[in-house]
Amino acid sequence: MFSSELRSRKREINSDNMSQIHFKLAGTAARLRQMSKRMKCFFLCLLFVSIFIYGNIFWYLMSGNHLTTDSYLETDKCPACYGHSMCRTLYDNRVKMTGWSTMRFFDMVNRKNVHYAHHAGGKRNIVLKKLGHDKELVDWDERICREAGRTAPCDVTRMVYRTNTAREISKIDLQPRHLKGLSFMFMCPTYRLIDYALKRYKEVVKPDLVLFRDKVQFVATAMMNSEPLLLQTFPASEGWPFPEYYGACGRFIAVSDEGRPLQEFYNSPFEKRADLAYQILKMADLLTTHHQDFVLYWTDLSYENLAVDSAGKVRIIDAEHIIVVDKKSISKVRPKGWDDLLESTFDDCGGKNCLNFNVDGLCSHTHSDHNYYAACRNLLSKFADESAQGMPGGLLHDMPKYARNDFDLEYLLNECTRPSSSQKRLHVKDDIINALDEIRNLKMEKDPKSGERES
Ligand SMILES: Nc1ncnc2c1ncn2[C@@H]1O[C@H](COP(=O)(O)OP(=O)(O)O)[C@@H](O)[C@H]1O
Ligand SMILES: [Mg+2]
Numbered sequence: 049m050f051s052s053e054l055r056s057r058k059r060e061i062n063s064d065n066m067s068q069i070h071f072k073l074a075g076t077a078a079r080l081r082q083m084s085k086r087m088k089c090f091f092l093c094l095l096f097v098s099i100f101i102y103g104n105i106f107w108y109l110m111s112g113n114h115l116t117t118d119s120y121l122e123t124d125k126c127p128a129c130y131g132h133s134m135c136r137t138l139y140d141n142r143v144k145m146t147g148w149s150t151m152r153f154f155d156m157v158n159r160k161n162v163h164y165a166h167h168a169g170g171k172r173n174i175v176l177k178k179l180g181h182d183k184e185l186v187d188w189d190e191r192i193c194r195e196a197g198r199t200a201p202c203d204v205t206r207m208v209y210r211t212n213t214a215r216e217i218s219k220i221d222l223q224p225r226h227l228k229g230l231s232f233m234f235m236c237p238t239y240r241l242i243d244y245a246l247k248r249y250k251e252v253v254k255p256d257l258v259l260f261r262d263k264v265q266f267v268a269t270a271m272m273n274s275e276p277l278l279l280q281t282f283p284a285s286e287g288w289p290f291p292e293y294y295g296a297c298g299r300f301i302a303v304s305d306e307g308r309p310l311q312e313f314y315n316s317p318f319e320k321r322a323d324l325a326y327q328i329l330k331m332a333d334l335l336t337t338h339h340q341d342f343v344l345y346w347t348d349l350s351y352e353n354l355a356v357d358s359a360g361k362v363r364i365i366d367a368e369h370i371i372v373v374d375k376k377s378i379s380k381v382r383p384k385g386w387d388d389l390l391e392s393t394f395d396d397c398g399g400k401n402c403l404n405f406n407v408d409g410l411c412s413h414t415h416s417d418h419n420y421y422a423a424c425r426n427l428l429s430k431f432a433d434e435s436a437q438g439m440p441g442g443l444l445h446d447m448p449k450y451a452r453n454d455f456d457l458e459y460l461l462n463e464c465t466r467p468s469s470s471q472k473r474l475h476v477k478d479d480i481i482n483a484l485d486e487i488r489n490l491k492m493e494k495d496p497k498s499g500e501r502e503s
Contacts, residue, residue, distance in 0.1 A: 100153060114152060115143055121298035127265035128192055128204040130276050131251025134295030134302050142169045164305065173305035174294060179273040188272045214264050222263045232347060233274035236411030238374040245281040251296055275367045276301045287338060289331045289363050306365050307357035314439045321443050323488035325428050327362040329481050332419035341376040346422040347405050375414040383412040391473065392421035394466040401426060401434055420477040424464035431465050455483035
């Protein structure tokens with residue numbers, strides 16, 4: 049009797065509590081419904097910001113420096129990775145993420161997988177890149193599985209040795225056809241290019257010795273993104289306009305932080321933009337003529353793929369889409385028209401900004417004006433229209449009168465993009481370089497309204 053009374057009393061208390069909760073929830077819901085749209089948005093934003101901040105604090109406190117963990121770096125996937133030359137430095141906690149990158153939460157929105165960090169040893173700011181979006185990295189794994197005859201997901205660490213290419217490398221060594229078309233750097237590979245690249249390849253297990261394992265890793269890297277191979281083969285230390293390559297660890301590479309992307313300079317004073325344009329054209333020259341055997345060609349030239357450092361120097365920060373052509377091999381093989389100048393033909397792409405290129409042509413000619421075409425077409429002239437991104441008219445937009453009249457700059461840029469006669473582009477690019485050099489050095493006062501120089 050006593051226990052059944054107790055049970056019914058408990059039930060009453062429980063149902064009282066439940067009805068109170070129901071009542072309170074209903075009250076809150078009613079109050080929410082009565083709120084204006086603006087207030088609702090405000091509370092929603094507040095909720096997201098709180099989750100974001102607390103989530104980050106929690107994650108940050110729980111995870112420490114994730115650059116010291118193999119699971120984050122994905123070193124367990126090697127040699128289906130970029131290498132390991134940087135691992136010691138990372139494990140020793142000498143590299144720390146900075147800014148947003150310290151927050152693991154941020155990885156969810158960091159689609160490009162680019163992180164900013166500070167290298168205590170080198171006392172430099174560096175950029176850590178995975179060289180692809182998450183989906184592209186998954187595709188990389190799947191491709192390795194497929195080429196090894198396995199269904200994905202598979203153990204890429206083992207399967208990368210079982211692809212047809214890896215089997216052939218073990219038997220007959222690495223050949224141009226194993227790399228052909230895997231990435232832009234190897235659109236037209238030759239033995240000379242492979243030897244040259246392997247000689248400079250830092251990601252080898254034993255210094256000065258390229259083992260079978262290293263070649264498998266080299267090919268796996270080319271399959272995903274040839275940027276680290278290009279940065280090692282044509283290093284900044286030898287005058288190439290790229291970031292310095294510090295090394296790799298698992299599926300990250302570390303390069304020097306080259307500053308702010310070019311688009312941030314779109315509204316800079318004209319003389320500053322003239323200086324940047326000058327450097328871009330000089331870069332086109334350098335890619336074309338710096339090496340006696342190899343030419344490098346731009347195929348993806350855009351504001352976001354160039355950066356300007358604190359000293360005002362421009363560099364190419366995205367080297368994934370650069371084609372390397374072996375001039376010496378071409379002059380030996382002598383395909384038809386090999387020593388004629390290959391002139392890039394203008395394509396207006398329906399009024400959009402685009403860069404057309406002829407891979408077969410570039411791979412079979414020792415001379416081409418393509419890099420100058422790329423610079424004028426995609427960045428400098430009025431055809432480099434990025435209206436969708438709020439950047440119409442090219443980097444040299446709103447040209448002052450003196451530049452147009454005294455230096456003929458607008459005409460020269462149009463001729464560089466769409467030459468009116470054969471071989472003209474090669475002539476006008478020098479005129480543009482000279483004009484820009486003078487303009488960037490102009491220190492005299494200008495009339496801000498007319499843009500004309502004071503006499
Ligand atoms: N070395 C670098 N220095 C400074 N910023 C960089 C560097 N590398 C990449 N970034 C930044 O990351 C962005 C994306 O890098 P990028 O290599 O171009 O990747 P994606 O191939 O996805 O375009 C760049 O637009 C730039 O803002
Ligand atoms: Mg890019």
